[in-house]
Amino acid sequence: MNIVNRHFLTIALSASVIALVLPVSFLWVKPLIPFLLGLIMFGMGTTIRLHDFKDVWEKRRVVFLVALLQFTLMPGLGVIISRLLSLPEEVMIGMVLVGSCPGGTASNVIVYLARGNVALSVTMTMFSTVLAPLLTPGIIFLLLNRSVDISFMALFLSVFQIVAIPLAAGLLVRHFFSGIVTRYSDILPAVSVVSITLIIACVMALNADKVMSLPLVVAAAVMMHNMLGLAAGYGAAKLLSCNRVDRRTVAVEIGMQNSGLGVALANQFFQPLSALPGALFSLWHNLSGIVLAKYWAREKRER
Template identity: 45%
Template sequence: MLGTVIRLFPLWAILLSLFAYQQPALFIDMKSAIVPLLTVVMLTMGLTLKPQDFLDVVKNRRAVSIGILLQFTVMPMVAIVISLALGFNPEQTVGMVLVGSVAGGTASNVICYLAKGDVALSISMTAISTLLGVFLTPVLTGALAGLSVEVPMTAMLMSLIKIVLLPVVGGVLINSFLSGLTQRLLPVLPLISVSAIVVIIAIVVALNAASLAVIGPAIALAVILHNGLGLAAGYYACRLLGMPEIVCRTIAIEVGLQNSGLATALAMKFFTPVAAIPGTLFSIWHNISGSLLAAYWSKTPQMKRPSKPSADFSKG
């Protein structure tokens, strides 16, 4: 029952978003709760990790390295290209760049499992990209969006340390020393995370209720293109590099699914509610597309590795 509730995350997000769109006054005053809610999400992520998950990078260092490189190059660059192609204003552009510059999404591990990917690799990539994102997200946002809007890189870095690094590290430490407690909490942690993200989405929808009808469709198109191109680039780049199918699927999911809740929170804290719309819509869409892709891959035999592969990336 609990698993079904969690898997229906996109439905709850859509329903609460529609309610917030119709009754924005009920959510607007909750604006200050966005960052604390995101901190809770990152803490729940930390509670599911152990130091071993970071050490596992050594075992999969080639695959992780390629995945991280794609994560922090493909997604930011695709975001800026789409924004320019669709003629977005600076607020919309910085929102797209934020989505492209954050780490992989916390939902990627579940999607990877459903898609019959390499869950250990997925967890390792999520953990490492989350830590790297603390420093890379402000740098990439400043480099790509800084020409059109002032990006407070130092302030953003400090916020990411407080919102991401400290909660994740704290969760890992709690899971290491109080594993009995975290094991009991494990079944409800995804529900806590999903609930927090759904509320964040609803708040942002309420704050943008007046403008969503005008700018929402264009940003929705951008989000769908961004997510789709990220999934495709992650998969086919790995195929070209001769990686095993299971690794190709895993990296595709890690590259295509972003921590858009974090992008939304950063947009609200440092920019405007309009800049938070891409992250809000991405949060809904990437769970839908990821679930559909997982359903397809779970029933699809894994393709054989391309002939004369350049290397076996499944091992260290």
């Protein structure tokens, strides 16, 4: 199983290229995405303990900082980058939509693979998700003078089912069957690698037409948005004197948005072109996250 973990980036990129050239090869994964995410979250749950969440309470100011940056810095960057690159208005709307969304489940997965602070990552995602139904429409109205409607219960229940329930199950399994968990501890990361690879490839397949016709300037804008978010998160956590593991966790949480929500809002309330940044963000932030996870996990082993 170690070979799967070691070649994660190569596997993910290869699958993405295949999905781009032959989309039908990964479209079958779409209905399985909630199950695969749940499986990943279960594996994450087996790596953490209840007292890890007690530690998170002591770091609550970090949780508030991340929420503040997610709902101010990221939408603001969407506007600034769009204006600097002279993007069309509908594309700028898509950039702001992505920036106004809460953290996504993908951030938890990348933190897990990077051997970061999973309990902190999950807490930050849940907190920003609770705030999103109020703050996301407010930010969009403030910056774009457009109205959108987000169902609190639908968004919260979706995250609760995909994140909280499988995570709690993993926690319980670790607590009551620690011997079994230890015995199979090398398998669960490999299962997560395969699962996230399938999800990335499926997202690529679903958006193959958009990606193939993608203007390079939009790709550059999305990459800048993600990378600046990662850098700002790391820098802000450093200013708060967070340890290295928590800095990485904060960076990933801010740099990786719930881009799926951004795509859904774009398709529901705006022109199809506005969904393009969110679709590309879904692809890019997973790939950039994999690179970081691979680098950070290797660095930790070397220490």
